[in-house]
Amino acid sequence: MTLLELFFDLVYVVALALISQNLADDISWTMAVQALILLAAVWWTWTITTLVTDLYDPDRTEIKALIVTVMFGVLLMTTAIPKAFGDRGLVFAASYVAIHLGRGVFLLLTVRSDPHIRRRAVRILSWFAVSAVPWIIGAFVSDDARLALWLLALGIDYLGLRLAYPVPGLGTVPTAHRRLTADHLSERYQQFYTIALGDAILVMGMAYSERHSHAENSIALVVAFVTTLLLWRVYVHKAGELLPLAIQTARNPSHFWNTAPYTHLLMVSGVVTTAAGFKLVLQELPARTPPAWAAIILGGPALFLIGRAFFEREVFSRVSPSRPGGVLTLLIAAPAVLFLPPLSASVAAMLVLAGVALSDFRRSHGRPPEAPSPP
Numbered sequence: 200m201t202l203l204e205l206f207f208d209l210v211y212v213v214a215l216a217l218i219s220q221n222l223a224d225d226i227s228w229t230m231a232v233q234a235l236i237l238l239a240a241v242w243w244t245w246t247i248t249t250l251v252t253d254l255y256d257p258d259r260t261e262i263k264a265l266i267v268t269v270m271f272g273v274l275l276m277t278t279a280i281p282k283a284f285g286d287r288g289l290v291f292a293a294s295y296v297a298i299h300l301g302r303g304v305f306l307l308l309t310v311r312s313d314p315h316i317r318r319r320a321v322r323i324l325s326w327f328a329v330s331a332v333p334w335i336i337g338a339f340v341s342d343d344a345r346l347a348l349w350l351l352a353l354g355i356d357y358l359g360l361r362l363a364y365p366v367p368g369l370g371t372v373p374t375a376h377r378r379l380t381a382d383h384l385s386e387r388y389q390q391f392y393t394i395a396l397g398d399a400i401l402v403m404g405m406a407y408s409e410r411h412s413h414a415e416n417s418i419a420l421v422v423a424f425v426t427t428l429l430l431w432r433v434y435v436h437k438a439g440e441l442l443p444l445a446i447q448t449a450r451n452p453s454h455f456w457n458t459a460p461y462t463h464l465l466m467v468s469g470v471v472t473t474a475a476g477f478k479l480v481l482q483e484l485p486a487r488t489p490p491a492w493a494a495i496i497l498g499g500p501a502l503f504l505i506g507r508a509f510f511e512r513e514v515f516s517r518v519s520p521s522r523p524g525g526v527l528t529l530l531i532a533a534p535a536v537l538f539l540p541p542l543s544a545s546v547a548a549m550l551v552l553a554g555v556a557l558s559d560f561r562r563s564h565g566r567p568p569e570a571p572s573p574p
Contacts, residue, residue, distance in 0.1 A: 201257050204387065207248070207270045208394050214241045214277040215398035215467075216405075219474040221281060226479075226491040229346075233284050236349050238468060240291075241280075243356055244273050244298050246460045247323075249387045251302065257383075261309050265302060272298040284345060292338040292349070299327040299356075315373075322366045326359035361457055384455070388463050392434055395467045399427045399474040406481035415484055415542055422545050423477040426500070429552035430470055433507060436559045458513050465506025473499030473548070480545045488541045493533050496544040500552055501529045521558035525551050 218241070222234045248269050255262050272294050279291035303324030307317060330352045337348030363371035403423040410416055476496035488496070508522035528551050536544035 201252075203263055203266055204249075204252060204257060205390065207266050208245075208390055210270055210273045210277060211241065211245060211391070211394050212397050212401065214273065214280060215395055215471055216401045216474070217277065217280040219398060219402050219471050220478060222472065222495070223475040223478040226489075226495060232346060232350075234471075235468070236346070236353060237280055237283055237291075238471060239353050239357070239464065240295050240349075241273070241276065242460075242464050242467065243353070244269065244276070244295065245391060247299065247360075248302070249384070249391075251306070253384050253387070255306075261305075265305055268305075269298050269302060272301075284341075288341075288345060289335075289338040292334045296327075296331040296334050300324065300331060303327060318369055319364075319372050322364040322369055322372055323359070325366050326355065326364050330355035330359075357461075360460065363457075384459070388459060389435075392463065392466065392470075393431075395470040396427055396431055399423070399430070399470055399477060402474040403427070403477045403481060406478045410482050413484065415540075416481060419477075419480045419542055419545060422542070422549050423481065426473065426477075426545070426549045426552060429549065429556050430473065430500075430503060432556050433503075433552060433559065434466065436556070455513065458509075462506050462509040462513060465509065466503050467506075469499050469501070469503025469506055471499075472502055475499070476545065476548075480541045483541065486540060487538060488536045488544050490537060492541055493536050493544055496541060497529045497533055497536070497548055500548045501526045504529075504555065519558070519562065521555045524558075525555045528554070 215238075218234050218238050221237075222230060248266065252262060252266065257263070257266070275294040276291050276298075279287035279294070281287075283291040303320060306320040307324065333348040333352040333355070337345045337352065340348065365371045403420060407416060407420045411420075472495060476492075476499050479492055479495060504522050504525045508518045511522065512518050529548065532544075532547045532551070536547060
């Protein structure tokens, strides 16, 4: 992982924080779907750029120039996030499309001397050219039409990677051209997850700086910080630590090409949603937790645990009972917290994550290190 790649990741701290704050400011099913679309789009710019730096040499001058250009494009997308479903939709969509199409054209020119790598670039570019149509059309319509078109566009983008970008006459990207560099790719995913935790810390810090006059605010800050610490601990314990070795020892290393972007999206979504819950608990003090608030405060950790279960299956080909057990506990706690203050819901989420972390510790303590066993 190069220093430029670390610098590139900084723009995503702001993007994730804006998505968390928008979700907290207007809690509804429509806003939840909008937040998911924005997050999925932002995540895909990072994912594909990371795969490019893994497949090519990130120290090449051309790739460095590409990284900087994509970073500026993501910055433009980020500035449009608060009103992406309003009058800034075209800025968001055009920036997203320009990043992917521009990167594809750039790579075609860069690798024109190698016909096999050139065909790989053509396949990927073709899929993004197709998805560009609903992205741009969606920017000129509003409300449900934009929502539907952008969901369609994201579906095309995500399906393309999953299917290895099949194109008539060219077929799919061969497995030999989907070989991953274990250390580099695992470091990049670990880094982005850390960036997501940075979003949580940024949101809680900003919220507490605005309202800190009550004892409940200070307690909520401590609970939010401990929850963030637990989200880090549960991620890195074993599966997070052993991801590089899992990629190296996998019978089919390209398997992680098809799975890691989706499992990490689930976990990052959980952290972003949890951060939105932090803002709610730190800034408002109602006597009872509204149902929508409970969905955010408890749903964030639940979404993280679901993603963490899939991630564990990627690395070890099994799922610890504490993952589904934690999700089930959060679901059981949901009706009870509706009669309690939001801070109680936040404490409940923290305790569930603490239980998962304790279970992980007890399972591994005093035992030989477990080797990864990817499928």
